[in-house]
Amino acid sequence: MMSPGHAQQMDILLIFIGVMLLLVLGVIALSMAKSRRQKKALPKAPEEVPPQVRAEEKETVVAKEVVKEKEALAPVAPPVAPVPTAPTEVDLKEALRKTEENLFGRIRGLFKTDAVGKPLEEIEEILYTSDLGPTTVQRLMAAIEEKLSRKEKADYESVREALKEEIKNIFAGSHSTHPGEGILSKIQFADEGPTVLMIVGVNGAGKTTSIGKISAQLAGQGKKVLVAAGDTFRAAAGGQLKVWTDRAQVEIFSPEGVTDPSAVAFDAVSKGKAQGYDIVIVDTAGRLHTQANLMEEIKKMKRVMSKVIPEAPHETLIVLDANSGQNALMQAKEFHGALSLTGAILTKMDGTAKGGVAVGLAQELQIPIKLIGVGERIQDLRSFSSHDFVESLFVH
Numbered sequence: 305m306m307s308p309g310h311a312q313q314m315d316i317l318l319i320f321i322g323v324m325l326l327l328v329l330g331v332i333a334l335s336m337a338k339s340r341r342q343k344k345a346l347p348k349a350p351e352e353v354p355p356q357v358r359a360e361e362k363e364t365v366v367a368k369e370v371v372k373e374k375e376a377l378a379p380v381a382p383p384v385a386p387v388p389t390a391p392t393e394v395d396l397k398e399a400l401r402k403t404e405e406n407l408f409g410r411i412r413g414l415f416k417t418d419a420v421g422k423p424l425e426e427i428e429e430i431l432y433t434s435d436l437g438p439t440t441v442q443r444l445m446a447a448i449e450e451k452l453s454r455k456e457k458a459d460y461e462s463v464r465e466a467l468k469e470e471i472k473n474i475f476a477g478s479h480s481t482h483p484g485e486g487i488l489s490k491i492q493f494a495d496e497g498p499t500v501l502m503i504v505g506v507n508g509a510g511k512t513t514s515i516g517k518i519s520a521q522l523a524g525q526g527k528k529v530l531v532a533a534g535d536t537f538r539a540a541a542g543g544q545l546k547v548w549t550d551r552a553q554v555e556i557f558s559p560e561g562v563t564d565p566s567a568v569a570f571d572a573v574s575k576g577k578a579q580g581y582d583i584v585i586v587d588t589a590g591r592l593h594t595q596a597n598l599m600e601e602i603k604k605m606k607r608v609m610s611k612v613i614p615e616a617p618h619e620t621l622i623v624l625d626a627n628s629g630q631n632a633l634m635q636a637k638e639f640h641g642a643l644s645l646t647g648a649i650l651t652k653m654d655g656t657a658k659g660g661v662a663v664g665l666a667q668e669l670q671i672p673i674k675l676i677g678v679g680e681r682i683q684d685l686r687s688f689s690s691h692d693f694v695e696s697l698f699v700h
């Protein structure tokens with residue numbers, strides 16, 4: 305039993321504990337209220353972001369995870385030769401700078417050094433040494449003679465305008481005037497089934513390189529491209545083409561052990577037709593127009609393709625190295641006689657002083673120049689526009 309004194313002490317202790325508890329609870333309540341006030345003053349916490357934003361964030365996270373999964377599952381890309389990656393397009397005026405200097409730069413210089421009474425013979429000589437070809441030079445000289453007065457013939461601006469006008473007329477006759485709207489606009493597409501392009505030309509003109517560049521651009525436009533390794537002549541040719549098709553990310557048709565280029569061409573067009581390809585591009589071995597047996601072989605290649613698709617090849621394009629100047633004209637004439645070309649690809653326009661050959665080609669063959677190569681990178685191929693070309697030549 306507890307004595308009455310003890311019981312009194314216990315009561316006091318209980319009251320003290322109760323008061324202490326109340327005090328502690330009060331302090332807690334106060335600090336909670338304070339922190340709530342601070343939260344209100346802070347910027348929006350993540351929980352308060354609108355629900356649609358949270359949903360977008362979630363989607364991004366999910367998408368990132370899917371990409372990660374895909375990356376993990378994707379087959380390892382085959383080793384490909386490094387491609388220069390600068391995406392910048394070569395400036396046409398820059399690419400044609402040497403041609404401009406060689407052609408109109410020299411005519412300009414002529415007028416600067418001797419301001420009056422320009423001898424037309426000097427202009428004629430400059431034109432003759434500019435890889436335009438004799439027929440073109442005669443046509444240009446006739447235009448100056450006929451259209452300009454004596455006084456105008458001594459005036460650089462008048463001579464320049466007369467030449468510019470006549471060169472435009474020459475291009476108009478060769479169907480090269482089409483403005484540069486990308487290479488798709490330069491290709492005659494088949495109404496149905498694959499469009500077949502046959503690429504021909506002498507050794508080292510730039511056939512394989514141009515095929516790589518064309519393929520990359522067509523694949524970039526969503527076309528399904530098949531490239532046929534029709535150069536069975538050189539052992540290394542297939543490998544070179546493979547480097548380009550890997551870069552362009554298109555398929556190559558290069559059957560093991562087949563040495564007959566006509567068989568490769570036939571099978572490639574058949575495959576293109578059976579498997580729904582949009583474009584079949586056939587590479588060929590380089591050859592000189594003087595090599596009669598090789599010219600017969602390439603004619604046969606062309607013939608067998610038409611057995612699969614009567615209109616094939618829809619385009620027979622000659623690749624010409626602009627540096628070969630007048631020789632390029634000769635090559636084009638001979639190949640045209642054998643294969644009825646539908647157009648030309650003029651390569652290595654960058655850095656050559658002989659770009660004037662484009663005018664000669666338009667004048668003497670009326671073959672449209674469809675594309676021009678302006679460098680060694682995969683993106684260095686442009687659709688040819690005579691308007692842009694002439695403007696780049698007459699830039700000063």
Ligand SMILES: Nc1nc2c(ncn2[C@@H]2O[C@H](COP(=O)(O)OP(=O)(O)OP(=O)(O)O)[C@@H](O)[C@H]2O)c(=O)[nH]1
Nearest residue numbers: 507508509510511512513590651652677678679680
């Ligand atoms: N600067 C420059 N070089 C080019 C251009 N086109 C091609 N070349 C270079 O020309 C060389 C020959 O190119 P290829 O594509 O192998 O020529 P090809 O006509 O296939 O040669 P063959 O198969 O031997 O008949 C390569 O070194 C290319 O890089 C161009 O537009 N500009």
Ligand SMILES: [Mg+2]
Nearest residue numbers: 511512535541
């Ligand atoms: Mg080649």
